[in-house]
Amino acid sequence: MKTSIKRILLIIGVLVVIGGSIAYYMFNMPHRDVQATDADASITATALVNEYLSDYDAANAKYLDDDGESNVLVVSGTIADIKEDYQGDLVILLQGTDTKAGVSCTLLTEEKTDGLTRKIGDEINIKGVIRAGARYDEDLEMYESVILEKAAIVHPRENNKTNEL
Amino acid sequence: MKNNKALLPVLTLLFFVSAALTSPASKWISEKTHVHFFSHTSIEDIEANNYKALSTLDPATGEVVFSVPMQSFDFEKSLMQKHFNSKKFLNTKDYPKAKFKGKITNLASVNFAKDGTYEAMVEGDMTIKDITKKVSEKGSVTVKGEAISVKSKFPLTLADYGITFSDGKPSTNIAKTIEITIEADYKSE
Numbered sequence: 001m002k003t004s005i006k007r008i009l010l011i012i013g014v015l016v017v018i019g020g021s022i023a024y025y026m027f028n029m030p031h032r033d034v035q036a037t038d039a040d041a042s043i044t045a046t047a048l049v050n051e052y053l054s055d056y057d058a059a060n061a062k063y064l065d066d067d068g069e070s071n072v073l074v075v076s077g078t079i080a081d082i083k084e085d086y087q088g089d090l091v092i093l094l095q096g097t098d099t100k101a102g103v104s105c106t107l108l109t110e111e112k113t114d115g116l117t118r119k120i121g122d123e124i125n126i127k128g129v130i131r132a133g134a135r136y137d138e139d140l141e142m143y144e145s146v147i148l149e150k151a152a153i154v155h156p157r158e159n160n161k162t163n164e165l
Numbered sequence: 166m167k168n169n170k171a172l173l174p175v176l177t178l179l180f181f182v183s184a185a186l187t188s189p190a191s192k193w194i195s196e197k198t199h200v201h202f203f204s205h206t207s208i209e210d211i212e213a214n215n216y217k218a219l220s221t222l223d224p225a226t227g228e229v230v231f232s233v234p235m236q237s238f239d240f241e242k243s244l245m246q247k248h249f250n251s252k253k254f255l256n257t258k259d260y261p262k263a264k265f266k267g268k269i270t271n272l273a274s275v276n277f278a279k280d281g282t283y284e285a286m287v288e289g290d291m292t293i294k295d296i297t298k299k300v301s302e303k304g305s306v307t308v309k310g311e312a313i314s315v316k317s318k319f320p321l322t323l324a325d326y327g328i329t330f331s332d333g334k335p336s337t338n339i340a341k342t343i344e345i346t347i348e349a350d351y352k353s354e
Binding site: 026027028029030031032060061064065066067068069070083084085086087089091104106131132133137139140141142144147149 | 192194196197198199214216217219220221230232234235236237242243244246247249250251252257258259261262264266348349350
């Protein structure tokens with residue numbers, strides 16, 4: 001009798017430790033490392049923008065995720081602008097001359113030095129997570145670009161596996 | 166010489182027409198923005214930052230617009246960020262942008278042509294998850310040379326936008342009314 005009570009207590013104790021560990025891990029789970037994640041697709045800036053401008057809702061359904069862990073994309077295009085955002089991170093706009101909007105790529109803070117070596121007109125590939133799509137906003141009276149964050153410039157020798165969508 | 170005199174009114178007219186056509190757009194644009202979300206309860210403080218909002222300000226009419234990409238809110242903890250984006254909370258996949266469209270109501274008190282910091286009253290519509298509510302905020306407008314910056318801090322009641330929690334950790338750990346701070350630096354385009 002005593003042995004069976006001990007066993008039950010032991011099992012309960014083990015379950016509590018396992019449950020507690022899972023809860024602790026979940027609570028402190030690190031953010032997804034976008035650059036270490038395989039890209040979901042490679043696409044040109046123009047194609048991505050046109051996809052959004054032709055059907056905003058369908059593009060959101062395709063690229064955005066319920067929990068915010070949206071598609072990791074490698075976007076290729078021509079640098080149309082280079083700016084800094086409010087916190088000083090570098091924002092590279094990829095946009096073709098014949099498109100109404102572009103892809104605004106905010107580089108990771110540690111990638112800023114690499115970004116500053118580039119200039120307007122350069123053709124580059126940038127990998128990052130998509131946060132929002134392009135569309136014309138009637139209140140702003142202007143086109144909003146696709147937003148890519150946690151981004152880094154892809155160097156030719158890097159291995160970036162992609163899965164076709 | 167006579168011909169030159171006859172040309173003068175035409176040239177003057179051309180000058181004003183071309184000046185009108187090439188004058189900068191009346192709206193100022195800000196891509197340098199910061200939206201801060203802060204929730205305080207006795208259990209924990211939760212905060213998030215978003216640097217990807219796009220805003221316009223029209224000094225002539227006082228109209229202010231903010232378009233905020235909701236998935237760009239960065240939380241310290243991954244789990245909090247997932248809760249925030251999930252269908253139970255802000256459902257950012259189906260409602261990827263929040264928007265504020267309002268007007269500075271005391272425009273006469275703000276001199277966009279003179280350096281200084283002015284108190285501004287803003288009234289307008291806040292739209293989150295397709296629910297629009299009237300809001301009234303107090304803020305400041307700072308004019309410095311060729312730059313304009315605005316700042317405002319205001320409370321936001323989550324239930325007003327259909328965001329409620331009946332059970333689980335979010336119901337105890339997230340405040341019913343959160344504090345939003347917005348900052349934007351504008352430049353004339």
